Amino acid sequence: MKLNSKVGLLIVLCLLGASCVQKPRADDCKSGQELVYENAGFSSYTEDRIRAAGVVTFQLELNGMLTIYDLDTAVFGEVVRNEDGSYFTVNLPQKIVARWIVPQDDFSSFHFDAEAVDSSSDYLEIYVNSAKRLVKKDQVTYTFSPWTEYLKSSSIKLKACNLLKNADGESLASSKDQIFEVLAVKGDLIQIKSSKECLPDGTSFRELEGWLKWKSGDDLLIDFASCD
Known part of the structure; x- marks a missing residue:
């Protein structure tokens, strides 16, 4: 099977330890x-x-x-x-x-x-x-x-276009309904962990943690959650 050169380069970089956080597709995360x-x-x-x-x-x-x-x-x-x-x-x-x-x-x-x-x-x-x-x-x-401090003090939820990924780079559908706290911020990336706080009634808690992009340029790629 012949690999696309860009895909081959990505695999090499991942094997060398580079970050493999996938970028959300721009057309999937439209501002609104x-x-x-x-x-x-x-x-x-x-x-x-x-x-x-x-x-x-x-x-x-x-x-x-x-x-x-x-x-x-x-x-x-x-x-x-x-x-x-x-x-x-x-x-x-x-x-x-x-x-x-x-x-x-x-x-x-x-x-x-x-x-x-x-x-x-x-x-x-x-x-x-x-x-x-x-x-x-x-x-x-x-x-x-x-923004770094505001993120750390907020509860967030994920957009369907920007979910946590598993080891194979596939989106974790289970992360869509969870509420997360922000553990760390590094540039456009945040480390998040699921939280039982603010979780809507009837939603099962799932223990999840990982990194993903919180913004692209001036566009947010996450949503903030209310704890009413």
Whole structure:
């Protein structure tokens, strides 16, 4: 049997100890958006596009307000945590695309792709609906995490186009329904291990561990999982 020269080269490299993590096919992992939260008159989506150096997370106290400004400092929208703490008042466009927005008190999340904190002295530069917008630093409580740290602090799930592989390079279908924690990050690769935390009811836990790509350029090749 005659081997394709590229296949032969890959086999040689693998035998020499080079990484044999298979690259997802670009046409299988197309960038898109996924619904995160929906309530009367408001919906939030996450996206596969990486917009900035990391992710900023906002913590709202009772009566706390998150005000988002356009670059000309006109108000783009606001979120207020109401006094009784039972719900949020949302004054934003009907559809919001950000890293992870859930304005519900028992498992609220306000995560936005953001430039490094020192990129501006007065403002945090975040991304909402594909555009850079501003939040005044002195008006909010926040945590900025570079992508490496954000990944390690998150639960993730795998896309069908980018599953763990067995020793023969075949996709492990069983890894599609599992939730994973990130153990290590090396460039575009992450080492992951299945976790019982956040596993949906009715899903059997499978002990899995391995390496795979988490991004290609500015495109995410994994999904984040919610622990509600």
